[in-house]
Amino acid sequence: MDSPLAVLKFLFFKTPFILKTALSHALGLSLTASKWDFRTALVVNIIREMLCNSPPTSISKQQQSTLRDPGIKGKMWVSKVTMPAPSEDALLDLLVNTIDALKHENESFSRPALVPVEAEWTGYRADVADNAPEPSISEAEKYDSMVKELASDITVLYFHGGSLYLMDPCTSRSAVAKYSKITGGRVLSVRYRLAPQNPFPSAxxxxFISYLSLLYPLAGSLHKPVPASQIVFAGDSAGGNISVVLLQTLLQIHRAAPAGTTPTVLFHGKEVELPLPAGLALSSPSLDLTRSxxxxxxxxxxxxxxxPSIALEKSPPCEIWPAKPPRAYLYCEGSTLCHPLVSPLSAESWAGAPPILVVSGEEMLADEGKAFAQKAARQGVTVVWEQYEAMPHCFALLLEGNAGGAMSFDTWxxxxxxxxxxxxxxxxxxxFITAKTLVRQPLDISKLIEIGDDVILERMKKSRQEIIEVAAAD
Incomplete structure (x- = not known):
């Protein structure tokens, strides 16, 4: 949908569908009536109708519709910053070497450019009305005002969702401000580069640059150095993917370092260490781009x-898609879809990782989270896994006021x-948290899913080939 007017037009023409949904739920005729309240039924069915049964639109149109800045108001401090790219290529070289080291086979990618990274420092702003305007002060003054209201030294490095080609920190501000409120800490929400204009590994x-910039800020930065022990990577959906692949990047760099040493890299002219973060907090993470x-x-x-059958349908061509030269997938080359830093479900080892939280609904991506959590736990990683019965993708962000969503925020x-x-x-x-009653049913984390690693990888490779073949047929 391009605008509020477009949404209203859509809802108007879908009035019979909405009435049918409401009646079906009220009479207990729908398959979800026993699990959902009325609001959940209405919201999920309307969004599904919009995503699955609307005329296809171009990738550029989809992208631009999610990048409109709604402005800043109410109970949030937002300070916009730009983290300079390092002048030397050492970090980029290290990333490229790490990608090469984790290849399963002949997986291709293009070397990205080193560019400055924009982000938004976000904190909770108390004692103002929900519609209070943003103060007309400098970004530095906004940052200082935010810091004065912090209740802890927690720093969340946050990556927004959006299938790696949609959304922006500006569209995630309300959620990010809530994350700040419930932790008492600050959040750095990163404006990573989007596909298809900037394919893997640009994001x-x-x-990587944003993490090192937290640890080792340049002179003149708004923040002081943040210890890795105070940083938690977090993300929803595609942002969960970025959080996990950044962790896997760091783990591989540690594995490649001499035993008993901490790896280093030249960053803005200084040799700096590459520590692991304090943890990862993931909501409905997208860990298998082949959707196998x-x-x-x-x-x-x-x-x-x-x-996937709809996701693979060809959108009307536009200035950004199909890519030039053409490729099979928006985010990466088709050959690279199973790479551990693209689809981290294929990663062989999570040993040595910090504590990880995985929260999901009973959603289409649930098995990815199960397999990831199970494998990491079996390898000795501390893992907390929660699944909410009958809840959709990113339910806590989508269904404001939902009791299960509130419970998951508390866990987070x-x-x-x-x-x-x-x-x-x-x-x-x-x-496993039951619908409506929210009763916790403990499960064995080592037995969440009965599919072996080899079978998972074969499923991924099969789905990758299908994606490549569909793209070639267009």
Whole structure:
């Protein structure tokens, strides 16, 4: 949808559909009536109708419709910053070498440019009205005002969702401000480069620069150096992907370093260490871009995401897609879809990772989170996994006021606080939370999914080939 007017037109023409949905739910005739409240039924079905049954639009039109800045107002401090790109190529060289080291086969990619990375420092602004205007002060003054209201030393490095080609920090401000409020800390929300204009590994490089810029800010930066022990990577959906692949990048760099040493890299003229963060907090992470797992079909009832068959349909051509030269997938070359830094579900090892939280609904991407959490836990990583029965993708952000969403926010906040303050107290566990009653049902995290690693990789390769063949046929 391009604008509020377009949304209103859509809803007007879908009035019969909306009335049918409402009546079906009220009479208990829908398959989800026993699991959802009326608001959930209406929201999920309308979004599904918009995404799955609307005329296809160009990639550029889709992208631009999600980049409109709604402005800054109310209970949030936002300070916009730009983190300079290093003048030397050492960081880029290290990333390229890491990508090469993790290749399964002949996976191709283009070397990205080193560019400055924009971001938004965000914090909770108390004691103002919900529609209070943003103060007319400098970005530095906004940052200082934000810092004065912080209740903890937690720093969340946040990556927004949007399938790696949509959305922006400006469209995630409300959620990010809430993350700040419930942790008492600050959030750095990164404006990573979007596909298809900037394919893999551009977004990963931007994430890498943002992390090192937190650790080692240049003179004149608004913030002081932030210890890695106070930084938690976080992301929703595609942002979860970036969080996880940034972690896997760091883990591979550590694996490649001499035993007993901490790896280093030249960054803005100084040799600096590359520590691991305090933890990862993931909501509905997208970990398999081939969308090969069974839940893509089995959980469609509770989700609004388009099935792969629709996702692969050709959008009307525009100035940014098809790419020039053409490629099979928006985010990367088709051959690279199974690479561990593109689809981290294929990564062989998570050993040595900091504590990880994975929260998902009973959604189409659920199996990816299950397999990832299970594998990491089996390899000795502290993992907290939660799945909410009958809830859709990113339900906590989508369904404001939903009791399950509120519960998941509490879990998220508790985990982030513990990861920074007392990580040794985090206990590996898995819970399935029942719909409406919100009863926790403990599960064995080592037995979340009965699909072996080899089978998962074969499924991914098969789906990758299907994506390549569909693209070639267009």
């Amino acid at each position: 990963l490089l931007d994430a 797992m069974p839940s893509t079909k089995t959980n469609a009832l509770y989700d609004y995401l388009p099935p 906040a508790d985990f982030v606080k513990m990861a920074v303050r007392n990580p040794e107290d985090i206990v590996t566990k898995a819970d």
